[in-house]
Ligand SMILES: NC(=O)c1ccc[n+]([C@@H]2O[C@H](COP(=O)([O-])OP(=O)(O)OC[C@H]3O[C@@H](n4cnc5c(N)ncnc54)[C@H](O)[C@@H]3O)[C@@H](O)[C@H]2O)c1
């Protein structure tokens with residue numbers, strides 16, 4: 107499973123030296139192609155609303171799903187669409203990622219007479235775009251959709267790759283579909299209003315990309331964590347683009363997670379179990395941060411990952427102010443939660459671990475003692 111992202115080191119260098127310097131970066135638009143049956147671009151830049159009409163071409167109607175925090179932004183997107191729009195406000199964050207909210211959206215599409223040429227647009231963070239994508243995937247068995255991503259986690263991960271889903275009591279993202287978007291808009295201006303805690307949470311997914319595929323990400327965070335957290339910095343932009351490239355490289359060859367795509371689940375087996383136990387009130391990135399420390403420990407204790415790389419996980423996540431521990435009494439619940447992970451096969455739990463930096467692999471069926479010892483590293 108190694109080698110993903112090997113060409114990444116030079117891509118950013120080429121892009122940034124083409125015109126030179128920070129001023130150029132504030133106006134430049136980067137297009138990161140995602141391969142597949144229906145290829146599309148992830149577009150990163152500032153002031154991107156003019157890109158929308160091309161992505162929704164041919165649509166008579168556009169439904170714009172958004173949470174209350176992004177009401178104004180959604181109105182601007184609706185205006186930019188230059189089509190008949192249906193604005194659908196949905197509950198914020200994970201509260202919007204439910205079957206009931208999706209059903210409400212389908213009722214609204216029905217009332218508006220949405221047809222197969224119409225388009226669903228999700229304006230918001232990963233929770234809202236996951237919901238919007240699923241609403242689009244199921245409506246008339248699949249209509250076009252466009253995520254207008256407004257959070258770091260959304261831009262670098264959720265909006266890219268076509269995994270759409272809602273949560274149910276039994277587990278995170280258990281109901282969903284693979285339904286790639288027509289294109290992805292990552293307007294960096296949106297990050298100006300994103301709470302600092304959500305910037306950090308999104309960086310957990312960026313750090314994940316560093317450990318599984320692009321170590322330059324880790325160097326950038328270590329060199330200047332303050333800049334990594336600054337929504338106006340070139341460092342954050344570079345981190346975002348690098349992580350999008352990691353994701354594009356993977357989902358472009360394995361949309362349906364038949365193999366390689368599993369590496370993007372690094373830290374998620376325990377992470378999702380924590381989210382389930384917390385009834386989806388924990389930030390996804392926080393849960394994934396704890397989950398990555400656990401996964402690093404699994405790698406180390408099973409003799410696959412060296413001590414330094416394992417320790418580097420905690421150091422980097424702490425630099426970003428991310429959580430690195432969880433309830434010491436939670437193990438029984440978490441073990442049960444991990445059994446519904448989508449990587450599980452029959453009774454065999456499977457984890458993404460590292461065989462070294464940027465060398466992800468699978469650990470299948472670790473024994474209970476190993477799991478408990480790895481959990482001891484995060485238990486508090
Ligand atoms: N589909 C995938 O491949 C994939 C990948 C990664 C994460 N996810 C999912 O994405 C979600 C996590 O993403 P997230 O952290 O963006 O969650 P989120 O959508 O809940 O957003 C976090 C918070 O930030 C607010 N917000 C978002 N953009 C804002 C902005 N520009 N200004 C002010 N507030 C803003 C939201 O209203 C919310 O309160 C989880 O549900 C996770 O499962 C999916």
Ligand SMILES: O=C(O)C(=O)C[C@@H](O)[C@H](O)[C@H](O)COP(=O)(O)O
Pocket residue numbers: 263267269278279280311363367368370371374448
């Ligand atoms: O895109 C993927 O594949 C991922 O695993 C990315 C994860 O960051 C993301 O949280 C995803 O939603 C998890 O998918 P799931 O299939 O484990 O629910």
Ligand SMILES: [Zn+2]
Pocket residue numbers: 263311374390394
């Ligand atoms: Zn994730």
